[in-house]
Amino acid sequence: MRHLYIHIPFCHRRCSYCDFNTYANMEHRIEAYVDALCHELAMLRDHLPPLPVSPEAAALRPTIFFGGGTPSMLSAAQIERILQAADTIIPLNTAEISLEANPGTVLGRDYLRDVRSLGVNRLSMGVQSLHDPTLRMLGRIHTAAEARASFEDARTVGFDSINLDFIFGLPGQDLAQWRATLNEIIAWDVDHIALYSLILEENTPLYAQVTAGRLRVPDDDLTGAMYELAIEMLAKAGYRHYEISNWVRPVGTDRPDAPPALACQHNLAYWLNSDYLAAGAGAHGHVFPQRYANLRSIDSYIAAVQAGRRPIAETIQLTTDDLAAETMFMGLRLDIGVGFAHFAARVGRSLCEMYGSTLDQLSAQGLIECDEQRVRLTSRGRMLGNQVFAHFV
Numbered sequence: 001m002r003h004l005y006i007h008i009p010f011c012h013r014r015c016s017y018c019d020f021n022t023y024a025n026m027e028h029r030i031e032a033y034v035d036a037l038c039h040e041l042a043m044l045r046d047h048l049p050p051l052p053v054s055p056e057a058a059a060l061r062p063t064i065f066f067g068g069g070t071p072s073m074l075s076a077a078q079i080e081r082i083l084q085a086a087d088t089i090i091p092l093n094t095a096e097i098s099l100e101a102n103p104g105t106v107l108g109r110d111y112l113r114d115v116r117s118l119g120v121n122r123l124s125m126g127v128q129s130l131h132d133p134t135l136r137m138l139g140r141i142h143t144a145a146e147a148r149a150s151f152e153d154a155r156t157v158g159f160d161s162i163n164l165d166f167i168f169g170l171p172g173q174d175l176a177q178w179r180a181t182l183n184e185i186i187a188w189d190v191d192h193i194a195l196y197s198l199i200l201e202e203n204t205p206l207y208a209q210v211t212a213g214r215l216r217v218p219d220d221d222l223t224g225a226m227y228e229l230a231i232e233m234l235a236k237a238g239y240r241h242y243e244i245s246n247w248v249r250p251v252g253t254d255r256p257d258a259p260p261a262l263a264c265q266h267n268l269a270y271w272l273n274s275d276y277l278a279a280g281a282g283a284h285g286h287v288f289p290q291r292y293a294n295l296r297s298i299d300s301y302i303a304a305v306q307a308g309r310r311p312i313a314e315t316i317q318l319t320t321d322d323l324a325a326e327t328m329f330m331g332l333r334l335d336i337g338v339g340f341a342h343f344a345a346r347v348g349r350s351l352c353e354m355y356g357s358t359l360d361q362l363s364a365q366g367l368i369e370c371d372e373q374r375v376r377l378t379s380r381g382r383m384l385g386n387q388v389f390a391h392f393v
Contacts, residue, residue, distance in 0.1 A: 002060065002062045002063070002090070002269070002274070002276075003060075003062065003063045003065075003090075003266060003269045003274060003275070003276035003277070004044075004063070004064045004065070004086060004089055004090050004276065004277050004278070004279070005065050005067060005266075005276060005277070005278040005279070005280075005283055005284075005285070006037065006064065006065065006066050006067070006071075006082060006086070006278075006279050006280055006283070007021070007067055007068065007069065007278065007279070007280030007281060007282055007283040007294075008066055008067070008068040008069045008070065008071040008073070008074060008280065009021050009022050009023050009026075009033075009068060009069040009280065009281050009282060009298060010022070010023060010024075010026055010027065010029075010030055010033075010068070010069050010070060010073050010074075011023065011024050011068070011069055011070045011073070011102075012024060012070065012073070012102075012104070012105065012141055013139055013141055014139065015138050015139040015140060016137065016138055016139040016204060016205040016206040016209070017138060017139075017167075017198065017199075017200070017201065017204055017206040017207075018139075018201075018204065019201035019202075019203060019204050020068070020069065021069075021281060021282030021296050022068060022069045022070075023069075023298060026298060027073070029298050029299070029302070030073070030074065030078070031078075032302050033281070033298060033301075033302060034074070034078045034081055034082060035302075036301060036302045036305040036306065036311075037082055037085070037279055037280055038081055038082060038084075038085040039305045039306075040279045040280075040305050040310070040311065041082070041085040041086050041088070041089065041279055042085060042088070043305075043310050044089060044277050044279060045088050045089060047277070047287070047310075048089065048277070054272065054274075054341075054342045054345040054346050055341065055342070055345070056258075056259075056272055056339060056342045057269065057272045057274045057342070057346070059258075060265050060268055060269055060272070060274070061094065061095060061096045061265045062090045062091065062094055062095040062096070063090070063095055063096045063097070063098070063265050063266035063269060064083070064086055064090050064092075064095050064096075064097045064098070064266075065097075065098045065100075065266040066079070066082075066097075066098065066099045066100060066120075067100050068100050069100075070100070070101075070102045070105055071099050071100050071101065072099065072100070072101035072102055072105045072111075073102075073105050076111065076114035076115055076118065079099070079115060079118055079120070080118050083097070083118055083119060083120075089277065092119045093119075095119075096121060096122055096161075096264075096265040096266060097119050097120045097121055097122065098120070098122040098123070098124055098264065098266055099115060099120045099122070099123055099124070100124045100125075100126065101123050101124065101125050101126070101150070102125075102126055102140075102141065102142065103125055103126075103127065103142040103146050103147040103149075103150035103151075104140065104141035104142035104146060105141075108153060109153045109156060109157050112153055112154050112157045112159065113157040113158075116157055116158055116159060121159070121161060122159075122161040122162070122163070122264070123154050123159050123161070123162045123163070124162075124163040124164075124165065124194075124264075125147065125150060125151065125154075125162065125163070125164050125165065126140075126165045127142075127144075127147045127164050127165060127166055128140060128165060128166055128167045129144070129166065129167065129170065129181070130144040130147065130180075130181045130184050130185075131144065131173075131177060131181070132144055133172075134170055134171075134172065134173065137171065137172075137215075138167075138170070138206070139205075148188070151164065151188060151190075160191075161191065161192070161262065162190065162191065162192065163190075163192040163193065163194055163264065164185065164188075164190050164192070164193055164194070165194045165195075165196065166181065166185070166193070166194070166195050166196070167195075167196050167197070167198050168195060168196070168197055168198070168223065168226040168227065168230070169197045169198040169217060169218050169222075169223035169226060170198055170217070170218075171206075171209075171210065171215040171216060171217050172215070172216070173218060173226075174218070174222075175222065175225060175226060175229065178226045178229060178230075179229060179233070182229065182230060182233045182234070183233075186233065186234070186237045191248065191249045191262055192246070192247070192248050192249070192262060192263075192264065193234070193239065193246070193247045193248075194245055194246050194247075195227075195230050195245055195246075195247070196245050197223055197226075197227065198217060198223075200217070224383065227383075228383075230247075234247045238250070240254070240260055240335070241335060242259060242260050242263055242334060242335045242336075243263075243267070243271065243333050243334050243335065244333045244382060244385055245333075246263070246264070246267070248260050248262045248263050249262060250262075256336075257336055257373070257374070258336065259334065259336065268334075270330065271330050271331060271333055271334050272327075272330070272331060272342065272346075273323070273326050273327040273330050273331065273346060274286075275287050275288055278292075278294070279294075280294065280301070281294060281295060281296055281297065281298050281300075281301035281311075282294055282295070282296040282301075288318060288323055289317060289318045289319070289323075290315050290316065290317060290318060291315070291316045291318060292312050292314065292315045292316070293312070293313050293314045294311045294312060294313060295311045295312070295313045296313065320347060320348065320349070323346065323347050324343075324347045324349065324354050324355075324392075325392045325393060327342075327343055327346050327347055328343075328351075328355065328389075328392040329388075329389035329392045329393065331343075332368075332375075332376065332377055332381075332385070332388060332389065333385070334376075335376065336374060336376060337368075337374045337375050337376025337377065338351065338374060338375055338376070339373055339374040340352075340373060340374060340375075341373070342374075351375070355392070358391050358392070359375060361391075362381070362388060362391060366378055366380050366381075367380060367381035367384060367387075367388050368381055368388065
């Protein structure tokens with residue numbers, strides 16, 4: 001196996017925009033949850049999928065990704081226990097091991113130094129905004145100053161792979177505020193940046209506030225202008241826009257027809273539609289020809305594992321057509337697009353055989369471009385990505 005996602009569903013407070021499988025005020029269940037995770041990982045050893053056959057996917061490092069929720073709520077000792085259990089699936093000494101962290105829960109350099117000593121070699125910090133009133137409105141528990149301090153502490157203890165997440169299109173946000181945020185990010189000399197347009201999810205407090213008229217979000221034109229401004233400013237600062245929402249500082253060994261060296265290897269596995277295992281409450285795994293989802297409730301998840309059962313709530317059977325469609329709309333998110341050899345190796349059929357007329361149509365509309373090796377979105381196609389992806393769903 002080459003890729004493993006581990007879900008940590010605990011948060012000190014649920015953010016107003018979040019509809020992930022997360023729970024606040026459940027700290028008393030963390031220790032039992034860690035026990036269950038370690039037992040589930042032992043079960044997963046018997047369900048390892050085959051190695052990927054695509055050369056692009058095979059070139060990725062093995063990965064372990066702690067997502068959430070707020071994985072940085074775990075103590076270093078708890079992370080160590082989980083990693084020891086995961087080592088039988090993904091050898092730790094060769095893996096990219098990522099930990100999502102909330103700046104409000106990163107308790108200084110000692111914690112970061114301890115985590116790094118365990119083999120965690122990549123941090124992904126959910127900053128979201130550098131405007132304190134906006135952070136409070138979103139329900140974040142950190143300030144802009146604390147976010148910068150956490151980033152600098154991580155650098156100081158030796159993390160040389162750090163991603164920062166931000167959201168644009170937020171209530172009250174204008175182009176000037178967004179420009180100031182981008183200038184600040186660039187000044188930090190971050191090596192990896194993820195920028196996401198706000199999605200209002202039903203059943204969240206932010207959705208209720210916006211639909212009730214208590215808050216107003218920027219319209220589509222302004223949100224689009226924010227995205228275009230990010231593209232322009234980050235390009236001028238030397239970043240490579242390697243995925244629709246992700247930018248990275250290039251290194252000298254990067255090639256334009258391959259993912260950049262500092263890209264998130266785990267997310268690349270998703271975008272290349274590789275198989276991956278997943279553990280934890282509500283975690284989703286993909287082992288073709290199946291996709292599976294674990295039980296969402298923390299207590300139900302723990303009870304299932306304690307009873308000796310894999311905590312699966314749902315299994316979805318996938319067809320070759322499903323695999324082909326997912327390979328296209330995930331891979332087209334990358335600046336390198338989808339390679340014809342990659343598609344054939346992953347799907348077992350020719351890309352032109354399955355989607356020739358669709359490619360012709362999208363090419364005529366100026367949304368994609370093809371050469372002898374791959375198909376990729378044009379600049380216009382990136383702005384209209386969802387319309388392109390719909391052709392393959």
